[in-house]
Structure formats: C-alpha cells, structure tokens
Amino acid sequence: MLPLTLNNLCFAIDGRTIIDHVSVEIGSGPRTIILGSNGAGKSILMRLCHGLLRPTAGTLEWRSGNGDPRRRQAMVFQRPVMLRRSALANIVYGLKLAGIDPTERELRARDVLEAVGLAALADQPARVLSGGEQQRLALARAWALGPEVLFLDEPTANLDPGSTRDIESIISAIHAAGTKIIMTTHNLGQARRLGDEILFLSEGRLVERSPVERFFREPASTEAAQFIRGELPWQ
Amino acid sequence: MNDLTQAFAAAFKLIGRLDPELLGIVTLSLEVSVTAVMIAAAMGLPLGAALAVERFRGRQAIVVLLNALMGLPPVVVGLVVYLLLSRAGPLGSLGILFTPTAMIIAQSILITPIIAALSRQTIEDAWREYEEQLCSLGARQLTAALTLLWDTRYSLVTIVLAGFGRAAAEVGAVIIVGGNIDGVTRVMTTAIALETSKGDLPLALGLGIILVGLVITLNAAASLIKEAAQRRYG
Ligand SMILES: Nc1ncnc2c1ncn2[C@@H]1O[C@H](COP(=O)(O)OP(=O)(O)O)[C@@H](O)[C@H]1O
Ligand SMILES: [Mg+2]
Numbered sequence: 001m002l003p004l005t006l007n008n009l010c011f012a013i014d015g016r017t018i019i020d021h022v023s024v025e026i027g028s029g030p031r032t033i034i035l036g037s038n039g040a041g042k043s044i045l046m047r048l049c050h051g052l053l054r055p056t057a058g059t060l061e062w063r064s065g066n067g068d069p070r071r072r073q074a075m076v077f078q079r080p081v082m083l084r085r086s087a088l089a090n091i092v093y094g095l096k097l098a099g100i101d102p103t104e105r106e107l108r109a110r111d112v113l114e115a116v117g118l119a120a121l122a123d124q125p126a127r128v129l130s131g132g133e134q135q136r137l138a139l140a141r142a143w144a145l146g147p148e149v150l151f152l153d154e155p156t157a158n159l160d161p162g163s164t165r166d167i168e169s170i171i172s173a174i175h176a177a178g179t180k181i182i183m184t185t186h187n188l189g190q191a192r193r194l195g196d197e198i199l200f201l202s203e204g205r206l207v208e209r210s211p212v213e214r215f216f217r218e219p220a221s222t223e224a225a226q227f228i229r230g231e232l233p234w235q
Numbered sequence: 236m237n238d239l240t241q242a243f244a245a246a247f248k249l250i251g252r253l254d255p256e257l258l259g260i261v262t263l264s265l266e267v268s269v270t271a272v273m274i275a276a277a278m279g280l281p282l283g284a285a286l287a288v289e290r291f292r293g294r295q296a297i298v299v300l301l302n303a304l305m306g307l308p309p310v311v312v313g314l315v316v317y318l319l320l321s322r323a324g325p326l327g328s329l330g331i332l333f334t335p336t337a338m339i340i341a342q343s344i345l346i347t348p349i350i351a352a353l354s355r356q357t358i359e360d361a362w363r364e365y366e367e368q369l370c371s372l373g374a375r376q377l378t379a380a381l382t383l384l385w386d387t388r389y390s391l392v393t394i395v396l397a398g399f400g401r402a403a404a405e406v407g408a409v410i411i412v413g414g415n416i417d418g419v420t421r422v423m424t425t426a427i428a429l430e431t432s433k434g435d436l437p438l439a440l441g442l443g444i445i446l447v448g449l450v451i452t453l454n455a456a457a458s459l460i461k462e463a464a465q466r467r468y469g
Contacts, residue, residue, distance in 0.1 A: 052367055071373060081368035084386045084468040093382075097372045127469025 001062045001069045001148055002028040002180060004049060008058035011044055011204075018044050020204040021058065028148075030196030031181040033212070035188075037227060041204040042184035043078070043153050049182070050075045050151050071098065074142035075151040079158065080134040082126035087118060087137050090126045094141045112140040116170050132163025139170050143179075150174060152183040156190065168194060188231045192216065200224045238436075245437030246444060257441055264422040267335050267409070268402040271342035272350075275402075276395050278343075279350030284380040286351070287358035298355065304348035309341075313411030316341040320412065333414040338422070341408040346398040353394045358383045389464030393457035400453045404446065 004026045011019035018041050026032055034042050047053040048060060051070055062069035083090050091109035100108065113119045116136040121129060126137055135155060142150055152171065156164040171194060175181045185191055191198060191212065198215040200208040202223040210220065219225040249257050286298060318324050320332040320340075331337050361383050369379050384391065406424035413420035415429050423442045430439040 047367075050371065052370055075371045077367060077371075081365055082469075083365070083382070084464075094372050097374055097378065125468045128467075 001065050001067075001072055002026065003063055004149070005061045005063075006049075006058070007061070009045075009048060009055050009060055010057035011041075011048055011053060012056045018204050019048065019055075022201075022204075022206045023058075024199065024206055024209065026182065028180050031175055031183070031194055032197055032199060033191045033195035034182070034184040034199045034201055035186065035191050035227075036184075036201035037186060037230075040201040042186075042201055045201065046075070046151050046153050046182070046184055072147055073149040073151065074145050074147040076135070076138045076142050076153065076155050078154045080131075080138035082129075082134055082137065084127060085125065086123050087126045087129065088113065088122040090137060091141045091144050095144055098145050108144050109140075112144040113137075115143070115173065116140040117166070130163075132159050132166060135159060135163065135167055136170060139167065139174070143170075143174050147179055149180045149182060152181065154184055154186070156185075156187070164190075186231075188216075188228065200227070202227070242436040242440050246440035249437055249441040250444065254441070257438060257445075259418065260421055260423055260426050260442060261445055263335065263420075264403060264424075267338045267422060268342060268399055271339045271402050272346060272395060272399040274339070274343040275347040275350050275398055279347045279398075280354050280384060280391060280395075281380075282347075282351040283354030283356075284358050284384050286355045287362050287383065288376055288380050298352075301348050301352040301355065305352050307345060307348065309345055309405040309407030310411065311407075312341055312345050313408035316344065316408065316412045332412060333416060333420060335413070335420060337412040338409045338420060341412045342402040342405070345405060345408055346402050349401060350394055350398045353397070354387075354391055357387050357390045357394065361387050389460055389468075393461050396453050396457045400450050403449060 006022050006024050006026075009019055009022045010017065022045065034045060036042050044053065048055055050073060052075075083093060085093070088106070088109050091112060092105045095105040095108060096102075110119065110122065113122050116139055118133060118136055118140065121133065126134065129137060139155070155171070156167050159167065168190065171181060171183070181194070183194065185194075195212045197209065197211050199206055200210075200215070200219075200221065200223070202221075208215070208219065208221045208224045215224065216228065219228055286294060286301075316337060317332065319326045320329065320337055321327055322332075331340075358380075362379070365379070365383065365386075369382065374382065404424065406428050409420070409422055410425045410428060413422065413425060415421050415425040423446050427439045427442050427446070430436075430442075
C-alpha cells in the first residue's frame, strides 16, 4: 500500500492553519520519524495520515493495492487507551474488529503478549497496568493486527527511561518483522536511535527531509538547526 | 410522644410477623417499579448510547430536552397518562386505567428520561476517551455504542438503580393512574399517603420504614458496585 503520497495537504481548525501545504512521499522500508517542537503539528499530521482527520485541502493517497488501506495500518497513541477488560481481551477486541477468525484471535493475542513481555499479565485488567505496561499492551494490540504501516505518536512521551527502552526495543522488533514505522517524537535521542529518515515539521510546514545521520550533522534548514541546538545546547 | 412510640412498635410488629397486607403492598410496589425500570432501561440505555456517539442535527436540542425531562413532576406524568388512558382518552379502549399496567406505564415515562440522560453523559465521557482508538481499530457507530455500553456497565447499573429508587419512591403518578385500590393498585407510597390520613399509622410507618430501607440499600449497592468496579477495572 506504500508509498503514501501527500500533496499540498492542509488542515485548519476554526480558520487557523495547523498543517500548511505538506507534500511528501513516504515509501516502504526506512523508519520515518516526524520531528518537531511541541505544537508543530506532528500529531495532527499523523491523524491525517491515519485517516482520523480529514484534510481541509490537498490530497493524501495510498498506492492502490489489494484491500482497504484503512485495514492495513494501525496507530498507537501518546496516551494508551485501554478498554475496561483484561489485557488479553483488549487485543482480542482489536482482532475481532479486524475480522479475524474467533479461533485464531486468542492464539494471536497470546503470541503478541509474549512478544512484548506481558504474557504473565494476560488476565489482568488492562487499566490497572502501569503506564509502561499499558503502552506495551497498546503496541501489542496494534502489532497483532499485522499492519503494513504502524503509526506511533510520541509513544514514550509519558514514560520513565526503563519503560522507554522496552518500548523502543519492541518498536525495533516490529520494524524488523517487516512493518513500516512512522513515528513522531520531539526527543532527539530517540529520533537518532529509532529513525532512518527525518521529516522535520515547523509550524505546520515540512521544512526538511533528510536521512537521520545527515539531519543531525548538517541540518539544511535554519529551523532544524535551531531545534537541534535548542534541544542539545551543549553541542 | 407515646402515640408515636406505640405506632413504631406496631409498625415493627407488622414487619416482624410479615403481615400479609403489608407484604402484598410491598410485593406489588416492587413488581410495578422493577418492571417499569426494566422498560425504561431497555429504552433509555440505547437512547443514551446513540446520543453519545451519533452526531446529527438537533442532537443538542434532544440532550437539553432530555435533561429537562429528568425533572418531570410525577403528578404531571400521572395526569397525562390518566388523560390518555381514561375512557374518553385515545387509549381508553384498552381499559387499563387503575391497573398495575397503567402504573408501570407512568413510571416508565417518568424514569426513561432519567436513565437516558444520565447514561448519555456517562457514555459520552467514555466515548471522548475511546473515540480515536475505536475509530483507529475500525469500529463503526453501532460497534462503538455496544462497546461503550459494555465498558461503562457498572456505572450504568448504578444509574438504573437510581432510576428504580426514583420509581419506587414516587407517589404522584401512581396515585393518579392507579387509584390506590386495596389489593389491586395499592403500593407503598400511595398506601403511606392515604393510610396516614385515615389514621392507620402502624401500616404507614411500617411501609415507610421498608421504603427508606430499600432506598438506603439501593444507594449502598450502587456505591459498592461502582467502587468495586473502579478498583477492579480502573
Ligand atoms: N482540537 C484542536 N483544536 C484547536 N487547535 C488544536 C487542536 N488540536 C491541536 N490544535 C493545535 O494544532 C497545533 C498542532 O498540534 P499538534 O499536532 O498536537 O502538535 P504536536 O506537534 O505537539 O503534536 C497546536 O498549535 C495545537 O494547539
Ligand atoms: Mg503531539
């Protein structure tokens, strides 16, 4: 279903432009990091890509292929949203909506719980798990769907360093298993660790797109250079 | 003072020996109000869920109306149902005025808006939290509504219990459409209202004690359920 092509994509709320003529083609393969300061429009852009919001102007196209693109992507939000049921049932719920066979749902759910290290907590109510566990569960629920593309909106923004490491290694595993990762962050270290290419967003505009290594070595835009200096003032 | 003590003693005696008259009144009360609350829940919960997840023109007006209907005076509901069911009324041919059925209808009308309005609020709060996640997982409106009904089930039970409490305790509607006929439509509240004026204080007091006990039990059950669910499911 990739590439995903954005063409002069715009989004405005109450006449205020939030996403401003973004044009880009996001291909399969490299992990794409959408980077930018708070309020740059990262979350809104991601919701537009995932289809939760409708652009006010411009277009967004998935390569036509087999099946409905909406069904072949998943998203994990900054704050995990857990249903009031067990960890396992949260994953089974997603699989049910995806039309997976009843007999296969639980098998798959147990597999992903195992993969994210939550097998022992399968029967715990999801909402009483810790923040880090809930975010791992959210990743498992998304991963279980076998998405071609996984959107992650600041998945570690509210977590401690230990949980952040867990989440990052799960994201790497999902990438290694063949899912395209598109992730927002405002954390430069994370962008470096997890990213292959950077889309740098500033005030709703896409000001730069570079491979990670070049982005940090020689940012092409003044906005990006300022952002890097601001976040890493000791450099 | 002495009268009062005697009346209380007599009331407790009535309860203690399961006086058949008292028991009959309590049983009918429960039958009427439980049936009414089941009907009200069957209509009010889906209505509340639909209003919570659907966005359509006129929705806000319905929500405001529903909130206003929560405060419907029972006597007015009784009067309207009376007019509908009276011999000259549009539904007069049914011949159900002054029967428990009429009382059930009146109480259902009284508490359906309460259940609908309160559940709309609860479900909409949950929807605000769940909406993006459920849409991301591909849930349509109906699936979302059912998911929310299930996920808020403990809060909804307490809402239904509140509706039941209101039905069991109201007097205005059932006295008009039921008529307080001995052994047929005499329920706790109408009996209290009329026996007091007739001077049968022990029966009125006995029923009053049971009614207060019922209301306290319901409220305790509601908060226990809510608390247990909060602890268990977060
Ligand atoms: N529902 C909303 N209504 C109005 N403004 C919003 C809304 N959501 C986001 N915004 C604004 O859009 C801009 C971009 O938000 P967002 O995409 O969340 O930024 P971030 O890059 O931090 O994720 C911000 O200025 C924010 O205030
Ligand atoms: Mg954001």
